[in-house]
């Protein structure tokens with residue numbers, strides 16, 4: 220365990236650490252282009268050069284911090300005139316043929332070149348010949364667009380396709396000034412993870428076709444979330460403005476998804492933005508919330524002495540807290556015993572992130588319902604019950620086989636995020652918030668409890684941009700409630716005293732009842748999740 | 755820490771001000787002087803027959819906005835949102851679109867300025883990297899009957915357009931040779 224000094228600050232690190240990792244621990248920022256924690260080290264950009272002394276003897280030349288392993292007695296200087304000069308020099312070379320497209324470049328605002336130039340450049344251009352021109356705005360796959368002029372040839376993208384997606388579509392072609400990133404002949408950048416190259420490209424050379432020109436990045440706010448695309452539960456950031464989501468980016472969590480995320484999960488946000496259920500409906504046509512609630516209350520009251528005629532179907536998209544609240548509401552107040560899980564169809568999978576189980580919280584919901592009390596399948600449910608209450612409107616894998624029987628069920632009550640065939644069938648549909656609009660937890664395939672947070676101003680989702688943007692009016696006709704809020708509304712309607720009105724109260728209750736949760740405090744879950752013990 | 759401020763002493767009335775009438779007659783005197791000047795010495799007339807006659811403003815007067823076009827008549831704005839970001843009144847709303855050719859790439863699909871909210875600071879003009887927006891029309895925003903009419907869209911902003919050959923993207927060869 221060598222002890223080293225960086226800019227006079229001492230730190231003890233593991234023996235195989237690089238200078239840049241040690242500096243990160245000390246909070247010292249070293250500018251980089253090619254270094255990425257999740258990829259191999261290429262050390263080709265030379266932006267990270269620092270001066271190194273070992274036992275008082277200085278190396279003649281600066282060394283790359285991303286590639287130099289620390290040794291006992293090493294002293295690193297990151298702020299000397301020589302280091303400043305090298306950084307300026309490296310930047311000047313990188314900018315030689317750079318088009319400075321910032322006004323039309325989607326990367327502007329989060330671009331390493333811009334940031335480094337402001338911090339370490341600031342020189343006047345000395346170039347008086349013409350810049351080398353390369354290809355601009357070439358789509359290289361379904362989701363990615365390449366601008367070779369902006370590329371700094373850091374090779375992050377090439378290393379990604381080689382090491383992470385293992386598809387090897389990208390390479391660097393030609394020599395010298397004319398080197399450029401390209402797709403290997405006969406291929407296109409169409410792997411399941413291709414959008415990650417957009418995140419790791421430090422400049423605007425690779426940009427997303429989905430996000431292209433939609434929003435300048437400095438307007439976006441970011442909230443930590445969990446992807447609900449499959450049971451992996453990749454950690455993500457949801458980036459939005461005025462309640463509308465513009466993109467989703469992976470959030471680093473070495474235990475789950477590393478730095479990556481699949482394309483499908485990223486583009487799932489379209490479902491959260493579009494085709495949402497925003498008002499209470501009956502058989503597809505709008506009714507007032509009040510009316511819907513009293514209808515619902517009447518239906519439940521009519522089953523006062525026949526609670527076995529009520530079946531509750533929980534979607535695997537419900538958070539643990541919502542699922543628990545729903546269960547306790549119907550079990551404790553109405554004596555409902557039949558709970559079902561609405562599983563989604565299995566999908567494609569691979570040996571990296573994508574899992575075939577497309578239910579983000581199947582494990583959590585089954586834990587809460589308790590596997591013994593689950594009546595086997597929806598097929599039996601539709602025959603057995605007069606009233607079915609669906610929490611979550613996902614189309615189940617059994618849907619095709621139960622559709623005709625479902626239509627025969629007397630009362631179907633649905634709580635759903637999106638409009639689909641179920642909202643047309645249901646006698647009453649209530650809009651509920653989606654994963655980005657509420658706080659809660661999921662349990663992923665690794666048995667890890669992970670939490671997600673709500674974005675601000677979630678009710679703005681029904682907002683219609685008009686032609687004259689400034690005069691936008693948000694046309695919210697009804698508020699969208701979380702499942703727990705709906706339960707509270709309903710209990711008020713029926714004059715019950717329902718106490719579990721916040722997720723924290725639900726969580727405390729859950730800890731008492733479910734052994735796996737006993738020793739977790741909500742605040743312990745943190746951003747990286749909490750691995751549950753098998754019981 | 756207590757806030758520092760400037761001490762402003764209250765104006766002390768002089769004797770003639772306190773007496774009231776001398777000041778009234780002084781004021782009347784000014785009006786009467788102008789009245790006779792207007793009648794007898796046309797050259798010194800201070801009244802303008804607005805709107806037929808107009809005071810000319812300095813060139814730097816910040817008036818109504820206009821959008822500029824390139825030599826080929828297309829809109830210079832590339833929807834970079836610099837103006838919207840700089841605007842302290844947050845009255846510029848832009849939506850970008852993909853042009854589909856690799857030379858210009860991006861342009862404004864919507865460009866809206868709410869002239870009622872605008873405080874005519876000129877920061878948008880200063881921020882624009884492409885000389886696409888100017889406030890050199892020398893005109894005031896015209897009065898309107900409704901608030902909506904003050905929301906200027908692309909069409910209205912282009913009414914007073916002009917060609918600008920300012921260097922775009924910092925590389926003069928770029929627009930001419932390509």
Ligand code: SF4
Nearest residue numbers: 320321324327330423
């Ligand atoms: S890559 Fe960076 S410096 Fe280059 S045009 Fe884009 S934002 Fe500007």
Ligand code: SF4
Nearest residue numbers: 370371373374376420
């Ligand atoms: S395209 Fe981006 S990630 Fe790939 S080499 Fe160029 S700058 Fe690096």
Ligand code: SF4
Nearest residue numbers: 841872873875876878
């Ligand atoms: S003049 Fe000032 S307030 Fe008016 S649009 Fe421009 S930046 Fe905004």
Ligand code: SF4
Nearest residue numbers: 831832834835837882
């Ligand atoms: S700053 Fe200029 S180019 Fe950019 S959006 Fe505004 S008017 Fe258009």
Ligand code: FES
Nearest residue numbers: 262264265267285
């Ligand atoms: S970051 Fe070290 S050489 Fe590129």
